[in-house]
Amino acid sequence: MKTINPKDVPQAFLHSQLLAAIAPRPIAFASTINKDGVPNLAPFSFFNVFSSNPPIVIFSPARSGRTGKTKHTHNNVLEVPEVVINIVNYPMYQQTNLASTEYAEGIDEFIKAGFTPVNSEMIKPFRVKESPVQLECKVIEVKELGQGGGAGNLIIAEVVLMHINESILDSDGKIDQFKIDLVARMGYAYWLRANNNNIFKVQNPVSTSTLGYDQIPVDIKNSKILSGNDLGMLGNFNELPDETTVNEYKLMELSDLFINYQDNPPILEEKLHQKAKELLSEGKTDEAWKTLLAFNNR
Numbered sequence: 001m002k003t004i005n006p007k008d009v010p011q012a013f014l015h016s017q018l019l020a021a022i023a024p025r026p027i028a029f030a031s032t033i034n035k036d037g038v039p040n041l042a043p044f045s046f047f048n049v050f051s052s053n054p055p056i057v058i059f060s061p062a063r064s065g066r067t068g069k070t071k072h073t074h075n076n077v078l079e080v081p082e083v084v085i086n087i088v089n090y091p092m093y094q095q096t097n098l099a100s101t102e103y104a105e106g107i108d109e110f111i112k113a114g115f116t117p118v119n120s121e122m123i124k125p126f127r128v129k130e131s132p133v134q135l136e137c138k139v140i141e142v143k144e145l146g147q148g149g150g151a152g153n154l155i156i157a158e159v160v161l162m163h164i165n166e167s168i169l170d171s172d173g174k175i176d177q178f179k180i181d182l183v184a185r186m187g188y189a190y191w192l193r194a195n196n197n198n199i200f201k202v203q204n205p206v207s208t209s210t211l212g213y214d215q216i217p218v219d220i221k222n223s224k225i226l227s228g229n230d231l232g233m234l235g236n237f238n239e240l241p242d243e244t245t246v247n248e249y250k251l252m253e254l255s256d257l258f259i260n261y262q263d264n265p266p267i268l269e270e271k272l273h274q275k276a277k278e279l280l281s282e283g284k285t286d287e288a289w290k291t292l293l294a295f296n297n298r
Contacts, residue, residue: 001216012150018185018189019186019187020187024184025047025186026047026087026182026184027087028045028086028175029041029043029085030044030061030079030083030155031125032072032073032082033078037124039109039125040073040100040108040109041109042071042073043097044059045184047059047060055159056159057135057137057159058154060154061155062152062153063146063147063150068181070153072235073155074142077142077155078142080124080125081139082129082136082138083123083137083139083157084123084134084135084136085135085137085157086133086134087131087134089131090133090181090182090195092128095115099113099115115130116128116129116130118134118160119159122161123160127163132165132180133162133163133168135161135163136159136160136163137158137159138158139157139176140156141154141155141156143156164291170182177194178196178199181193182194189219203236205236209239210236210238211239211240213231216231216235217292217296219296220240220268222274225270226273227277230277233280236260237285240289241286241289245290246293246294249294250290250294253287254275254291257272258294258298268298269295274288275291
């Protein structure tokens with residue numbers, strides 16, 4: 001494993017490796033305004049939500065790695081402590097990327113990137129009409145992390161109003177993760193689209209009584225077929241099926257495997273593990289457990 005001491009490498013290299021490793025990152029398309037009323041619009045991927053009560057978002061317009069200068073967004077919130085965080089989705093990613101250009105101070109990125117400004121209701125900066133979700137925020141703190149190039153400036157803001165385009169809502173009035181079609185930043189020049197091809201659902205542990213990895217039998221943990229993700233699914237299960245249930249499943253669903261490979265236990269075990277892996281890929285954890293335990297009940 002390669003080990004990097006941040007003090008021993010150039011800042012630009014460290015920056016690129018951090019962004020390549022810590023990804024995907026959501027994008028805060030930040031709309032601000034200076035004391036003279038000049039708007040600014042810029043995307044930042046050092047961004048996330050950190051609290052829901054109160055609703056707090058934090059993003060960081062870092063200093064330029066080349067010049068060490070602060071971004072216009074940072075300067076603006078010091079003058080007018082308000083910001084709209086516009087969420088970026090796929091239909092607007094190229095225009096958003098265009099807005100990241102380091103235009104001279106006073107240049108309106110709404111015009112340069114072709115976005116439509118909409119008046120906010122509780123703060124001065126404009127919202128981006130094309131954005132599916134717009135968060136009107138009051139800045140409560142700006143924490144400068146350093147003075148050199150690449151140093152972050154944490155802008156901590158409270159969401160005072162949230163606007164959601166109704167076209168991305170499901171039948172329950174909640175944001176549909178497929179309809180919103182979000183994008184995120186990866187390392188270097190790579191982006192990510194969160195669509196049907198790469199969104200997947202994972203069952204969160206719902207009980208303190210889940211089995212855990214340590215309760216999985218050693219022969220299953222040492223499987224050459226099952227992956228770490230497979231074992232994680234097995235561990236995220238509340239209770240092992242009892243012997244009677246396993247035997248019933250064995251007779252009903254696994255009899256062909258046992259008949260075909262009864263004289264070759266290593267191959268039988270391999271086939272059962274392959275079957276369990278298929279079941280896990282379909283989200284059938286109970287059936288997978290019964291398949292795996294059936295080998296010990298042969």
